[in-house]
Amino acid sequence: MDKEQIYAVVKKYILENLEDLQDSDIDPQKSMKDYGANSLDIIEVVSCSMRELKIKIPRSELADIKTIDELADKFLANMSAEANQ
Amino acid sequence: MDEILNYSLADFQYNDNPDVLEPPEDFEAWLQNPRINYCFSFFEQQLLCMPRTTTEIKSNLDQQKRKMINLTSYNYLGLSSHPEVIQAAHEALDKYGTGASGAPLLSGTFDLHIKLAKKLAEFKEQEDCLLFSNGLAGNMGAIQGILRKGDFFILDEKCHKSLVDGGTLSGAKMLFFQHNDMDSLAQMLEKSKGKRTLVAVEGVYSMDGDLVKLPEVLELCHQYQAAIYIDEAHSTLMFGPNGKGVAEHFGLEDKMGVSFGTFSKSFGVVGGFVCSNARLIRYMKCYSSPFHFSCAPSPVMVGALLKSLEVATRDSSLRDKLWENTAYLKKNLLDLKLDLGKTESQVIPIIIGSSGEKLFQMATEIQKRGLFLQPVDFPAVPAHSRRFRISVSSQLTKEEMDKACNIIEDVIVKGLK
Known part of the structure; x- marks a missing residue:
């Protein structure tokens, strides 16, 4: 799975969980908070995305992530590490 | 999970085990790790x-x-082990028995409950008061009783889980502002402009021990016509010239829309209470589930609470x-x-x-x-x-x-x- 596909999964759950948001509105260089997400929304998006991608990353490692793009990068790095094991 | 020690309780709330009666598959393995255990x-x-x-x-x-x-118990004023409080509990036990034996609206209201609610409302300079058997349920039930879908609930990001759960139950749109940051609060209030909005803060934040910047929060609430809800779980009976809480500490005790407190900390007992105007309390009696559908606090506890309030406020x-x-x-x-x-x-x-x-x-x-x-x-x-x-x-x-x-x-x- 490449980064574009990972990004598509994350975006799907952002659209599912946040109100009044269109696909074209989402800029990966922004934070989910910029689109009105609260911490519970973010947990939901991250949990659903990880479940679909079949990965699990400790929350403590996600605390410093600022943008949607960084989140997709983190998921990609984890999937690549898993694949190489 | 290779790096098992990097995981925490934050990682297992989401449960995708196909068997609904089982925790997440990796939760047990994590718990059984000797270091985690x-x-x-x-x-x-x-x-x-x-x-x-x-x-x-x-x-x-x-x-x-x-x-x-x-140095760990919340028995801040020593009231859970105060001889007069214990004596009052004994007396209530002898007179009323162990339990209230009913929900407040049907058979669970004793004269003791009415007396305590009245005294607490006076103490908090509000019109009326609602008693809850459990503190978490009180905070959660107050929010669930007040807010509805379409409303906005704005919370300091360090507010207690009971407030977050109350917001979730209510269906209101929840927005979190950065801890004690007035620019962040103003940004959130901009988003809720024109909608029914309640802002929740805590008198003392429980993990850091710092105080809410109450005058600034109140000014913003006035500016945006939002109501304020203060959780004084860790401040009632301790802050202010008369022990009324952090609101009194700032001289703003009569400006609070809703004031919440617990009985399990400085009072040394268990439960919670919410004070506000009489109309809202009357409404919440009908729609706040942990009050409406729950057994009233035990009269033993209420007898003890009346004495705790008296002991803590008769002098400083x-x-x-x-x-x-x-x-x-x-x-x-x-x-x-x-x-x-x-x-x-x-x-x-x-x-x-x-x-x-x-x-x-x-x-x-x-x-x-x-x-x-x-x-x-x-x-x-x-x-x-x-x-x-x-x-x-x-x-x-x-x-x-x-x-x-x-x-x-x-x-x-x-x-x-």
């Missing part, structure tokens, strides 16, 4: 007597009974002693160059940093030395500021505080070098 041994240690400033616990570390100086001696002890402990801890964060209250964190391993090593040694001082780990606090949290009591003696500081110096100060 050891960390969990600090939870649910058994107290063998009253939570006085010197108490006895059965340690989960080695199953030994151990006499301890207690208990809270004066609390602040004297808090100042003494803080000075000694600061002299040891410890990081106490931004505490302004009887809740004093000792922040040790990001190492969970160090936190639990210290916690073990502290306990074996005879100090009941519990570690607080991620996700309860940020991963970079794991800590110990002191709850000061008015009942601590100078000898107990000196001994506690010696143990803290030997274990934490030396451990941080």
